[in-house]
Amino acid sequence: MQFKIIKAQELEKQQREKIAELCFAAFEEDPWSQYAFMQNAFHIIGLLGEDIVSHALWTDRVFTLNNHVTLKTAYIEYVTTDSTMRGRGLASKLLMYLINILTTKKYELAALQPEVEAFYRKLGWVSWGGNLYIKHNISIYKTDGIEVMLYPLSGGLKDQIVCSLKNDKICTDWREGELW
Numbered sequence: 094m095q096f097k098i099i100k101a102q103e104l105e106k107q108q109r110e111k112i113a114e115l116c117f118a119a120f121e122e123d124p125w126s127q128y129a130f131m132q133n134a135f136h137i138i139g140l141l142g143e144d145i146v147s148h149a150l151w152t153d154r155v156f157t158l159n160n161h162v163t164l165k166t167a168y169i170e171y172v173t174t175d176s177t178m179r180g181r182g183l184a185s186k187l188l189m190y191l192i193n194i195l196t197t198k199k200y201e202l203a204a205l206q207p208e209v210e211a212f213y214r215k216l217g218w219v220s221w222g223g224n225l226y227i228k229h230n231i232s233i234y235k236t237d238g239i240e241v242m243l244y245p246l247s248g249g250l251k252d253q254i255v256c257s258l259k260n261d262k263i264c265t266d267w268r269e270g271e272l273w
Contacts (some may be wrong), residue, residue: 094139094140094147094183094187094188095148095188096139096140096190097136097138099137099261100133100135101134101136102132107135108138111145112124112136112148112171113150115145116150118173118176119125119172120171124150124170128269128270130184130269130270131150131171135152136148137150137189137190139183139189139193143242144175145175146171146174146175146178146183147173147183147187148171148173148174148187149170149171149184149191150246151170151191151195151203152168152170153167153168154166154167154168154265154268155265155266156202156204156263157264157265157268158253158261158262159261160264161263164202164255165199165200165202165205165269166200166203166204167195167200167202168204169188170206172184172205174187176262185215185216186213188213188215188216191203192244195246200246201243201247201250202242202246202247202254203246204242205218205241205242205270206240206241206271207240210240213242214242216244217244218243218244219243219244219245219254219255220243221242221244221264222257222258222259222261223224223257223260224261224262225241225263225264226262226263226265227264227265227266227267228265228267229267229271231254233252236272236273239272240273241268
């Protein structure tokens with residue numbers, strides 16, 4: 094499988110349509126249907142020949158850990174593989190490639206809301222054990238009932254993430270649509 098990273102604005106019409114088809118099949122929505130911030134996303138596509146068979150995207154976010162550590166974060170969404178190609182490790186390969194790219198681009202953390210936690214755990218993702226907060230204007234809101242998994246991209250951060258306690262917290266800015 095070959096990989097390409099493409100800014101949302103630079104996707105060709107047929108690429109955009111195939112990504113929308115994959116995402117709608119998996120999530121019953123496509124990345125452009127609702128949220129303006131998705132127009133600034135980076136897409137990673139997995140290709141077999143000329144066919145897009147796997148996809149993920151990331152948006153830039155800033156996470157603040159325990160009120161003082163600011164982290165350049167790649168927030169990953171819409172991870173999917175063509176239903177006829179599942180079970181072959183394509184999404185795993187795509188995510189591991191993406192982790193390598195994000196590390197070279199100096200991101201400190203990757204984050205996502207998992208559909209299937211066990212899938213991400215086997216790739217080294219860690220469930221956040223602390224509290225999650227959203228900052229909107231001048232207010233900060235605790236977001237109970239949301240699970241986020243993290244992948245530390247810098248060595249010193251790994252211990253803090255893996256050993257997170259229930260009193261630890263991550264805060265990020267509000268965005269339209271889904272909070273996380």
